[in-house]
Amino acid sequence: xxxxxxxxxxxxxxxxxxxxxxxxxxxxxxxxxxxxxxxxxxxxxxxxxxxxxxxxxxxxxxxxxxxxxxxxxxxxxxxxxxxxxxxxxxxxxxxxxxxxxxxxxxxxxxxxxxxxxxxxxxxxxxxxxxxxxxxxxxxxxxxxxxxxxxxxxxxxxxxxxxxxxxxxxxxxxxxxxxxxxxxxxxxxxxxxxxxxxxxxxxxxxxxxxxxxxxxxxxxxxxxxxxxxxxxxxxxxxxxxxxxxxxxxxxxxxxxxxxxxxxxxxxxxxxxxxxxxxxxxxxxxxxxxxxxxxxxxxxxxxxxxxxxxxxxxxxxxxxxxxxxxxxxxxxxxxxxxxxxxxxxxxxxxxxxxxxxxxxxxxxxxxxxxxxxxxxxxxxxxxxxxxxxxxxxxxxxxxxxx
Amino acid sequence: xxxxxxxxxxxxxxxxxxxxxxxxxxxxxxxxxxxxxxxxxxxxxxxxxxxxxxxxxxxxxxxxxxxxxxxxxxxxxxxxxxxxxxxxxxxxxxxxxxxxxxxxxxxxxxxxxxxxxxxxxxxxxxxxxxxxxxxxxxxxxxxxxxxxxxxxxxxxxxxxxxxxxxxxxxxxxxxxxxxxxxxxxxxxxxxxxxxxxxxxxxxxxxxxxxxx
Numbered sequence: 001x002x003x004x005x006x007x008x009x010x011x012x013x014x015x016x017x018x019x020x021x022x023x024x025x026x027x028x029x030x031x032x033x034x035x036x037x038x039x040x041x042x043x044x045x046x047x048x049x050x051x052x053x054x055x056x057x058x059x060x061x062x063x064x065x066x067x068x069x070x071x072x073x074x075x076x077x078x079x080x081x082x083x084x085x086x087x088x089x090x091x092x093x094x095x096x097x098x099x100x101x102x103x104x105x106x107x108x109x110x111x112x113x114x115x116x117x118x119x120x121x122x123x124x125x126x127x128x129x130x131x132x133x134x135x136x137x138x139x140x141x142x143x144x145x146x147x148x149x150x151x152x153x154x155x156x157x158x159x160x161x162x163x164x165x166x167x168x169x170x171x172x173x174x175x176x177x178x179x180x181x182x183x184x185x186x187x188x189x190x191x192x193x194x195x196x197x198x199x200x201x202x203x204x205x206x207x208x209x210x211x212x213x214x215x216x217x218x219x220x221x222x223x224x225x226x227x228x229x230x231x232x233x234x235x236x237x238x239x240x241x242x243x244x245x246x247x248x249x250x251x252x253x254x255x256x257x258x259x260x261x262x263x264x265x266x267x268x269x270x271x272x273x274x275x276x277x278x279x280x281x282x283x284x285x286x287x288x289x290x291x292x293x294x295x296x297x298x299x300x301x302x303x304x305x306x307x308x309x310x311x312x313x314x315x316x317x318x319x320x321x322x323x324x325x326x327x328x329x330x331x332x333x334x335x336x337x338x339x340x341x342x343x344x345x346x347x348x349x350x351x352x353x354x355x356x357x358x359x360x361x362x363x364x365x366x367x368x369x370x371x372x373x374x375x376x377x378x379x380x381x382x383x384x385x386x387x388x389x390x391x392x393x394x395x396x397x398x399x400x
Numbered sequence: 401x402x403x404x405x406x407x408x409x410x411x412x413x414x415x416x417x418x419x420x421x422x423x424x425x426x427x428x429x430x431x432x433x434x435x436x437x438x439x440x441x442x443x444x445x446x447x448x449x450x451x452x453x454x455x456x457x458x459x460x461x462x463x464x465x466x467x468x469x470x471x472x473x474x475x476x477x478x479x480x481x482x483x484x485x486x487x488x489x490x491x492x493x494x495x496x497x498x499x500x501x502x503x504x505x506x507x508x509x510x511x512x513x514x515x516x517x518x519x520x521x522x523x524x525x526x527x528x529x530x531x532x533x534x535x536x537x538x539x540x541x542x543x544x545x546x547x548x549x550x551x552x553x554x555x556x557x558x559x560x561x562x563x564x565x566x567x568x569x570x571x572x573x574x575x576x577x578x579x580x581x582x583x584x585x586x587x588x589x590x591x592x593x594x595x596x597x598x599x600x601x602x603x604x605x606x607x608x609x610x611x612x
Binding site: 046101104109110112211212214216218219261262265268296341344346347348378379380381382 | 455
């Protein structure tokens with residue numbers, strides 16, 4: 001007799017939870033981070049899945065229906081919904097169909113110069129004093145096309161921006177919750193993440209000073225950089241815990257950027273990046289929540305630091321590193337995910353993908369603590385037949 | 401003064417000290433071209449350190465910032481001296497259509513300029529026809545560098561290479577491609593000649609094309 005959706009969901013949740021907690025489930029879970037690929041499968045453009053919350057979320061449900069065997073996936077892997085960001089005129093995203101072709105991916109505009117930076121170098125002290133005050137009174141008006149800072153002449157556009165954004169956020173998150181429920185009741189699939197963390201150093205580098213700004217600041221005002229990471233750290237932990245899964249069953253996400261080994265030296269990582277990242281990860285773990293370290297790029301040199309974290313507090317997602325080396329260094333303490341190269345998914349054939357999946361499951365499955373995924377998020381370049389081959393191979397070989 | 405000091409201070413990323421050394425050299429009558437040569441030697445060394453993982457993208461960016469400020473200081477001298485010495489060669493760089501990431505491209509540009517190459521920077525989200533136009537307009541450029549950060553930009557990489565071929569200039573220019581998701585497979589499948597794993601590899605390849 002066919003399983004009910006609830007039975008399927010319970011089975012998948014158990015599988016997902018066990019693998020995340022370093023245990024051996026009945027089957028290696030397939031947990032794809034499928035972004036614009038979901039839209040491709042559902043028949044939607046990048047513009048539709050990025051700008052229309054209904055279609056963006058519906059695409060994931062349709063993907064789970066079209067590709068049997070997805071145990072857990074991200075309900076909103078196209079994680080910036082530009083209906084929300086456009087509602088108040090956020091300047092730093094390029095939006096498909098508006099700034100880019102309809103089938104290009106949304107992208108972040110990196111500040112090029114000090115004039116472009118969302119926080120100026122002379123504003124460190126104000127930021128350190130009270131990051132919330134700085135965000136509300138300086139950063140938000142500066143990153144919005146419509147909002148005006150306190151003390152300046154108010155405008156109708158400012159009033160409408162606050163109103164429209166409030167409505168857009170409320171609508172989006174109501175839809176998000178409803179689609180998590182749809183995934184469960186219509187497809188028996190687990191929503192794989194809840195809550196988001198960014199490393200204090202990353203948020204400073206990405207959204208306040210920009211990469212160039214932070215690269216210069218590390219030489220020109222290193223003490224202020226350090227104090228700024230310390231000032232923003234409690235807010236990052238709080239933000240993550242407040243938006244996490246109340247049942248504590250699924251992990252929160254941490255999209256890791258500037259700690260990848262090519263960007264900065266190990267000394268910079270040890271002094272400016274790791275102390276506050278470690279602190280917030282531990283706080284999140286103390287609140288009962290695991291964190292997926294989605295480690296974009298190469299991290300081999302920094303893996304040893306992660307061993308300082310409490311056992312099972314993270315799931316390490318491997319992108320460009322040798323996943324066998326990651327397993328050797330971290331595999332006794334944390335679950336790992338990844339392993340299928342994106343170039344194989346874009347240019348290879350289903351037989352190549354199946355062979356790779358079989359190998360990964362053979363090598364990592366018996367120990368438990370392994371989740372099947374591509375190396376990087378899956379966008380429009382992935383051939384649908386290769387994605388289906390991943391799911392099929394996991395069903396075929398994953399019961400170990 | 402010992403002109404090598406400029407190079408050494410640049411390698412150490414001692415920003416204020418290197419500006420002082422440049423100002424002092426100018427006062428002492430050192431030519432703009434000599435100061436530029438010393439600075440480029442420093443940049444080339446940082447590029448080598450990057451290759452050995454002793455310097456990183458952030459160091460390259462900061463070195464590039466210092467280099468720009470040195471150039472601003474010596475520009476009046478260079479103009480009096482008839483401009484810079486002839487570059488070793490010329491490369492065209494750009495991030496392919498559908499992708500607005502510029503960091504990787506800029507690091508390659510800094511590394512190439514530091515090694516004495518002239519670079520035509522087409523910017524980001526560059527359409528295939530813009531690459532074709534740049535190749536047509538720069539018949540002395542033997543290298544075209546494509547920067548790719550998003551896997552979703554693989555198809556536009558392939559389209560760019562095809563457009564260059566259709567323009568009849570494919571044999572005249574070597575195409576290298578690099579960026580976070582790029583691999584040997586991506587380079588081969590999109591029709592590029594070379595996968596530049598990092599900026600240092602891009603410089604080595606460009607040098608080899610020019611026999612430098």
